[in-house]
Amino acid sequence: MITDNYREDEIQALITLAELEFPIDTPNNITYKTFPSNIDEAQSYFRSFRTDLTSAYKRLQTQSLVEPHKDFWILTPGGKEIAEQVRKARPPIYYWYREYHSAIENSEAFDEFSRRIFGENLGQHDFTDITQLKMMLERVQLDTGSSVLDIGCGNGKIAEYISDMTGAKVTGVDYIPEAIEIARKRTTSKSDRLSFQIGDIEDPVEAGIWFDLVLSIDSMYFSDADILLTAWKKLLKPHGKMAIFYLSLDGKDISAVLEKNSLSYDVYDLSREHWEHMQRKHISAKEMKAQFVSEGNLFVWENLMMESVSDKSPYDPEKTPMRRYLYIINNSLDSIRDQSTLH
Numbered sequence: 001m002i003t004d005n006y007r008e009d010e011i012q013a014l015i016t017l018a019e020l021e022f023p024i025d026t027p028n029n030i031t032y033k034t035f036p037s038n039i040d041e042a043q044s045y046f047r048s049f050r051t052d053l054t055s056a057y058k059r060l061q062t063q064s065l066v067e068p069h070k071d072f073w074i075l076t077p078g079g080k081e082i083a084e085q086v087r088k089a090r091p092p093i094y095y096w097y098r099e100y101h102s103a104i105e106n107s108e109a110f111d112e113f114s115r116r117i118f119g120e121n122l123g124q125h126d127f128t129d130i131t132q133l134k135m136m137l138e139r140v141q142l143d144t145g146s147s148v149l150d151i152g153c154g155n156g157k158i159a160e161y162i163s164d165m166t167g168a169k170v171t172g173v174d175y176i177p178e179a180i181e182i183a184r185k186r187t188t189s190k191s192d193r194l195s196f197q198i199g200d201i202e203d204p205v206e207a208g209i210w211f212d213l214v215l216s217i218d219s220m221y222f223s224d225a226d227i228l229l230t231a232w233k234k235l236l237k238p239h240g241k242m243a244i245f246y247l248s249l250d251g252k253d254i255s256a257v258l259e260k261n262s263l264s265y266d267v268y269d270l271s272r273e274h275w276e277h278m279q280r281k282h283i284s285a286k287e288m289k290a291q292f293v294s295e296g297n298l299f300v301w302e303n304l305m306m307e308s309v310s311d312k313s314p315y316d317p318e319k320t321p322m323r324r325y326l327y328i329i330n331n332s333l334d335s336i337r338d339q340s341t342l343h
């Protein structure tokens, strides 16, 4: 990963200058003010991880990535290229997730809320309750000989649940170091079947490792679906499957991208359940606001509210374009042929 080459303050310095010189409106841009008009606004990108950048600019100058300009710094042409790549790897939501995964770990309010809404606290940052997880597991048939890759695993509780239920070996990948650390610490006694690593959804594990199941629960929104499916299908064993929980806000699904990648699939429409889930979320979140606030976790509560609907009417597909799907995807004939040496 490009970010491995730079210290955190250097990453922040590069992004700060990128935001001042060529800001972009990134997708999933949680609470950060896009197109900042000054350094302070640009640095709000890093939320509570904001750090002093004075010495970082000087170090970047020795690498010819920045140069002094008037009373501040600007990126050199080489610096612009690097800054662009670093910003892509560390979008504003990255810093939000660092706070989120740390906050929910010790939040009694989140624990109670999750039990009410999901049936169990599996650290969900999504819409997948125990019923939906069981439905998925029935369709993929895992056992102690199976290997699973959970992409965007968060604190790894869903990966652990799947392994506990099936005996499968599960690897969880997420780009948030705090989440991976929490997952590893919690599951040391199960390290024979659970492992967690920092990685990016576009390139989650080193080449040459294949899985019986590649799982994505609400992690497809952070990159291009075509790029992701092309990368993920290379990780499947012959006859392996992918399971993807996917929310579409505008009704567009990923079937065209699946077909483009020669992937056959079954799709389950969970839109009604999803609508009812959002309605329940609204009621419980409203009831529990004080608990979240008293823990200092208002930002978690605000996010739960964003994922809810106050509309009490029954689900009407004509009225709402929002759709939620579970895709169970089979490995394509093409990639089975590519892996013909695999046993």
Ligand SMILES: C[S@@+](CC[C@H](N)C(=O)[O-])C[C@H]1O[C@@H](n2cnc3c(N)ncnc32)[C@H](O)[C@@H]1O
Pocket: 097, 123, 124, 125, 126, 128, 151, 152, 153, 154, 155, 158, 173, 174, 175, 176, 179, 199, 200, 201, 202, 216, 217, 218, 219, 222
């Ligand atoms: C919506 S949450 C879903 C988490 C979990 N799968 C669940 O169902 O609760 C998306 C997860 O993807 C992770 N994520 C987002 N972008 C990523 C990236 N580029 N590489 C790796 N993980 C990423 C986030 O840290 C977060 O844990």
